[in-house]
Amino acid sequence: MSDVSAASNSLVVDGNGRVRFSGLGSGIDFNSAVNAIMEARRIPVDRLEAQVESGTAKLDALSDLRTLMTNLRTSLDDLYGRQTLGNSGDIFENKSTFASTSRQDGGSASNAANLIGVAVTNAAETGSNEIEIDQIARAQRIGSLTFASTTDDLGTASGGAAGSIAGSFDINGTTITVDATDSLLAVRDRINAANSGADATGVRASVVSVNDNEHVLVLTAEETGTNITLDNETGGVLSELGISNDGGATLLNELQSPRTAQFYANGLLDQDKWHSQRLTADAALSTFGVGGGPFSFEIRDASDTLLGTVNYSGTDSVTDLANAINAVAGVSASVVTSGGATRLEITGDGGQTINLSGDTGSAIEDLGLTNRQLIERSSNTISDLFAGVTLTLFGAEPGTTIRVEVERDLNAVKTAVSGFVTAYNELKIFMNQQQLANADTGEATEEAGPLFRNPTLGSIEQTLSNVLGNGAEGTSSAFTVLAQVGIDFVNNDAIADPLLRDTLDINETELDEALLNNVGEIERLFAFDFSSSDPRVQLLGFTGATTYDANGYTVNIGNYGSANEVSGEANSETATLNDGTDSVGATTSGSFDINGVSIAYDVTTDTLDSLADAINAAGINGVAARVVDGDGGGKQLSITSNQDPLVVDNDTGDLLGALALTTEDYLVGSANVGGAGDGSDDGTATASGRVITVTDQNGAEGLRLLYNGTGDASNIEVNFTIGVGAKLFFELDQMLDSESGSLQAEIDSLTSQNRAAQTRADEMIERLDYQRERLLERFIVMEQSLARMNSVLDQIREITNAGNSDN
Template sequence: MASISSLGIGSGLDLNGLLDQLRDAEREKLEPIVAQSEQQQARISALGKLQSAMTQFDDSVETLKDASLYESLSASGGGDTLSASVDAAAQPGSYSVEVSNLAKAGTLATQRVDAPDEAIVDAGGKLNLNFKGGDVPAVEVDIAADSTLEDIRDAINAKEGAGVSASIVNDGEGYRLALNSTETGVDAAIDSTNFSTLVAGNLAANPDNQITQPGEDAALKINGIDITSTTNEVTEAIQGVTLNLKETTAADSPITLKVEQDTLKVREAVSGFVKSYNALKDTMGTLTSYNSETGQAGELNGDRTVRTVESRLRSVLSGGVPGGELNTLSEVGITLQRDGTLELDEDALGEQVSGNMAALGEFFAGSEGSTGMAGRVDEALGRMLDEESGLVARSIEGAEGRLERLGERYTRMETSVERTVERYRAQFGQLDAMIANMNQTSSYLTQQFDALDAQLGRD
């Protein structure tokens, strides 16, 4: 029997080409399985998109569900002078603020030396950094023998808790070590050093004196009360409010800082709720779409999972929240449209936010013993998004199971196809050998007949 590599040589037939055609024909049996696998993979991907959109909607629901949202305060009116932030301890109020001085860090420039890279410390020692405040301890920095001004700078900057940052300046007559306090305020200001003693004998010909610029505290008035601060971040001057000072005010021209209910945050939360639901609705519409002209359908067209999600959410959103002053979404300015989307009436919401915040909070966040609209939606989403028993998770698990079974079926079918092809190959080999033998016999007989004819012709 001829080998695979010489299949067809014995017969002169294109048995390899025929074998390839038979293989292709057999492998067509795999195409339906491939198509079904791709369909399941597309369904898993589409369910993932649905899950992501539902999770994003749930995030906006969680914001509305938080009762503290409807009690939050914000500060306004600081202008260019200051910015303000509030925490839970803040109380609504109006404050007159005058800023007469900003906090500044103190600086010190040492005596001059001739060059920054020449040794100026003979035997080494300690550089003492003394600060203005009596409660601020002095700092000692170890300086090695033969250190240059650059080495001293580096040693200071490497010292943890030095209280200053060091650099080198050239004032036109020599080089000075410039020290800048890392904190603002009078007490944290660098006041003096023993630099001249440490580098004795190595100062410039005209060393001059140390130059200091004192640190300053911030000074302001709140409702006529004088307040000082070592930093421009002023805390506790107004309970629950942190002021960040940026500029001073003109004389006798205070600004008015207001701490009041943060209506903007509530508006944004409600608007975010509507937008994220509509985004979810748009995602579901895309996944279940069908184009009659092209015949193209979305990955989840006709899928029970999407219909169930949509139905359950519509049921919750169109339902009421009994017991409170506000009972339905339409009363807060949100209406369910015919296409299933939500529409927000900003003016209607504004009326509730500005004049009925407590009722709005009770409607969305609920009250003691009752669940608000946000809580009801969150519960519905939670059941459907549960990682183990949720509707979406079970749908994904089912699709993954079908995909796995299709993979096993594909493997079995592929093995069967290869066995069939190998059977064809063996049969073709036998055919090739048989035709080769027949060709040899035919050639032999032809030769014998030719020889016999030749012999008869001579006789």
């Protein structure tokens, strides 16, 4: 029997799931031996797996780096000067506003918030504007007679016979049918149902219940300052409703007349027109404070020549005063009643300037006669008075001046700048953590990140440092680097935490002072700031390749011409061209050229439609023609070009004269930067429509300009400065580019290395598994052979022992 103890045996499970004990026959623990052999052979696999693990950690860190860099770029979105509609993306153009009130007559002015609401966009100009609200707009309201019930049919509810009210009427052109069985609520619902869709009436109906037995139908215009049109009555419905006895022309119960908003702005004067304040009625002048008399005042022209003297007394009415004024040659006066108010209006004939002066009484003062420009709008929401400013009128208070101040929103700028500093510091702290090194050995500490001494990280860090260190280009020497406005690097010698090295710190006092006194310089310090010697040239965009030049750049524009020619209107696009009633009335056939390509026509057979087809069939580069609807309801031939200026000439007949083509749009034919003054194309710029883009043949590569002129132009000087924010934004943008950026290249390289290492490791593991199985099989065969030999040896021993015992 074998003397191998069980303690030295080990359990072995081979690749086929067979269970054996190692060393039963030989006393050798071959499972441990195989493990030792395979561990030695697995060392290259361990190295590859460690490489994959390290690469994965680096990829995770690069992903974090990309997120932090993206955050920093995002923090610059509103700071670097990107071009957006109405400057909406430029934080330096953010505006804030507040309003205050005052009076000159010693009276008490209402709070501004009770009179006006103000909203501004970045397009608003900084400064102050003054408003005086004379009256606010209001909607027209019309009431019916009183009905005893809201649910009975109208005849019964009005005290008449059941079903006695039936017919129809139009509201703003839409027919409302009233059935004999309709109740007051049913009529309300019919009117409101018509106030929907594309042809909505713009009138809503409601029922006002005064008490249980008194109910009134009320029609309200949804737009202020407009009349509700009621007409085309049948069945006497409007009369039965108590709204109108003459089909809608005269209202029986107008609860509120329509009224426009009227106000004064910025002291604007109407030199040929004077008007009074709103008067309660055409009453005696004494009603408004004029007492006694006789009095007089003078009317003079712009050269102070006396046009005439107006005599009046307190017993005269406003109309009497108007008649007295009309007696003066060159002057006209009238009493105007609108929106429930009366005004005296005085104008100079032919638009001549007039002045009222020398009043011996008080009519000018008491009537509030002034030549201030009275501005009217149909709505109380006014967005077309001052650019970028929307006013909402809440109340009228004649004599109260509302001052609306518009300023840059410095808090928004400071918030954006602080956001940039925070994003930069978060990125810098991450970079510092990756680079933590032992001060004595220079080797990575245990706290160092997986990107220790990574060349891409080092390159990114150096690029950011260079941008901040070099500062802005072209700006004032006092505003070149961030430190000059209170944004400086921390003192590394004064900090204990190595992660904070080279981060930024804000001196709030210095930054606030710079914002208050030099916000324009701070804008140039951060942003791309553009200027042009010709206001018709505007900036559309720029790139990181757009290079500052202290001498600026010269833009020349040539071959400027028509992009769109439109004919006069005709009644029909299918009538022949010689039809003088329905078409253009040409008389002579022939041909004309479009950009040098001949278009033949026959006025007796061709139409506007076929002429457009012929132009399109000619295949003229960039040219297209079509028949369009004109503003006057007729048909027009439209010829457009999107590449070259449109030249239509050389007519051998009389069609072009009959078409009466007019230019509706223009485009730039060619342009250059620093080239010939005629704007000829030399490769330095391309033109598309009105947009000029500078090419890589010039330092201003990527500069995109919009030209709003109407002809060729030369020697237009354009200049720009490039701020730190703009430079940093485009550096980040380039490094973060998903196709060509350095960060993506590093990620792609590491990903490829990891993939290759993992593939090699997987292949080696597969081979090692195979080798392990073979080794185990060999040891098992050896173990089996030894077991058989031991068995034979045991038999021999038994035979020998048996023989010895016989002796």
